[in-house]
Amino acid sequence: MTLDTAPLPKVLLHDHLDGGVRPATVLELARETGYTELPADDPVALGEWFRAAADSGSLVRYLETFAHTVGVMQTADALHRVAYECVRDLSDDGVVYAEVRYAPEQHLEQGLSLEEVVEAVNAGFRDGERDAAVAGRPIVVRALLTAMRHAAKSREIAELAVRYRDDGVGGFDIAGAEAGYPPTRHLDAFEYLRRENAHFTIHAGEAFGLPSIWEAIQWCGAERLGHGVRIVDDIQQDVDGRPHLGRLAAFVRDRRIPLEMCPSSNVQTGAAESIAAHPITFLKDLTFRVTLNTDNRLMSNTSMSKEMQLLVDEAGWSKTDLLWVTLNAMKSAFLPFDQRLRLIEDVIKPGYR
Numbered sequence: 029m030t031l032d033t034a035p036l037p038k039v040l041l042h043d044h045l046d047g048g049v050r051p052a053t054v055l056e057l058a059r060e061t062g063y064t065e066l067p068a069d070d071p072v073a074l075g076e077w078f079r080a081a082a083d084s085g086s087l088v089r090y091l092e093t094f095a096h097t098v099g100v101m102q103t104a105d106a107l108h109r110v111a112y113e114c115v116r117d118l119s120d121d122g123v124v125y126a127e128v129r130y131a132p133e134q135h136l137e138q139g140l141s142l143e144e145v146v147e148a149v150n151a152g153f154r155d156g157e158r159d160a161a162v163a164g165r166p167i168v169v170r171a172l173l174t175a176m177r178h179a180a181k182s183r184e185i186a187e188l189a190v191r192y193r194d195d196g197v198g199g200f201d202i203a204g205a206e207a208g209y210p211p212t213r214h215l216d217a218f219e220y221l222r223r224e225n226a227h228f229t230i231h232a233g234e235a236f237g238l239p240s241i242w243e244a245i246q247w248c249g250a251e252r253l254g255h256g257v258r259i260v261d262d263i264q265q266d267v268d269g270r271p272h273l274g275r276l277a278a279f280v281r282d283r284r285i286p287l288e289m290c291p292s293s294n295v296q297t298g299a300a301e302s303i304a305a306h307p308i309t310f311l312k313d314l315t316f317r318v319t320l321n322t323d324n325r326l327m328s329n330t331s332m333s334k335e336m337q338l339l340v341d342e343a344g345w346s347k348t349d350l351l352w353v354t355l356n357a358m359k360s361a362f363l364p365f366d367q368r369l370r371l372i373e374d375v376i377k378p379g380y381r
């Protein structure tokens with residue numbers, strides 16, 4: 029029997045605002061804001077350009093494509109529009125809770141302050157939530173503020189995340205090229221966040237392996253891992269195929285550290301060979317706290333429904349597996365416990381019955 033993933037309630041913890049802009053919106057904003065660098069001039073061709081360019085097998089080249097979305101997201105109106113459309117697109121896809129991240133420091137080119145960036149995005153999220161509810165597809169959205177790991181603004185962005193924590197911001201993250209930029213470069217930001225009882229996740233174990241995951245958890249105190257796929261390097265299989273977890277993998281599983289896994293993105297950057305061979309299935313079978321995510325809907329031409337469908341069609345996932353990752357994600361959200369529980373009992377479980 030085929031399984032239609034479209035109607036299932038979904039929870040999304042790892043989605044980049046600047047990686048999910050509609051192609052038609054990129055074109056319109058480029059026209060409005062005078063951005064002249066776009067590599068195509070119709071929405072279909074532009075969408076295809078992003079997907080193909082991101083299909084590079086390298087995280088560094090994959091990240092180069094963001095110049096064109098960040099380039100058109102430099103005004104309050106543009107940020108509001110992109111945030112609003114993001115919420116509407118996610119809710120139309122059946123997402124009931126989402127954490128959407130972006131790097132405020134990348135949106136200052138035309139004179140916005142960090143606060144103005146956050147407030148424009150927040151306003152777009154709130155308007156999107158309101159209209160989605162009116163349309164009968166309620167969704168809760170929180171922002172995660174990202175600092176770029178090659179830059180030196182992480183402490184400032186961490187303070188920004190704390191300042192807005194009661195106003196739509198769920199937590200903090202670091203992203204960007206991983207090799208050469210270990211998370212401990214930003215230890216100061218993470219220590220500050222811990223003292224402030226604030227939430228944070230770290231992109232780790234995507235383009236670089238176990239040392240990055242180990243630093244993120246044991247030095248920086250990450251609550252969740254962005255990707256974390258390379259944790260499989262710490263799991264050996266004996267001749268009978270029985271898995272043996274190393275100390276770090278065992279720690280990640282025993283502590284229930286959530287892995288924000290993004291299968292299509294990983295195939296594009298070369299972190300996984302295929303959807304069928306993606307470690308998410310192996311780790312799910314080993315009962316790691318796996319979650320399923322989109323990463324960049326534009327660059328991967330994907331959605332939560334598509335990521336779910338790919339796992340069903342190419343990796344043998346069942347509806348029970350999809351419910352499991354959805355509950356894992358809701359349990360791991362940077363949202364107060366009572367609100368998580370309410371979404372689980374009132375929305376997610378009924379939606380899978």
Ligand SMILES: O=c1[nH]cnc2c1ncn2[C@H]1C[C@H](O)[C@@H](CO)O1
Nearest residue numbers: 044046094129130131174203204231
């Ligand atoms: O998968 C990723 N790994 C590391 N960095 C990423 C990934 N996807 C997006 N980014 C970067 C590029 C964006 O401009 C930035 C903020 O969303 O985060």
Ligand SMILES: [Zn+2]
Nearest residue numbers: 044203254323
């Ligand atoms: Zn990411």
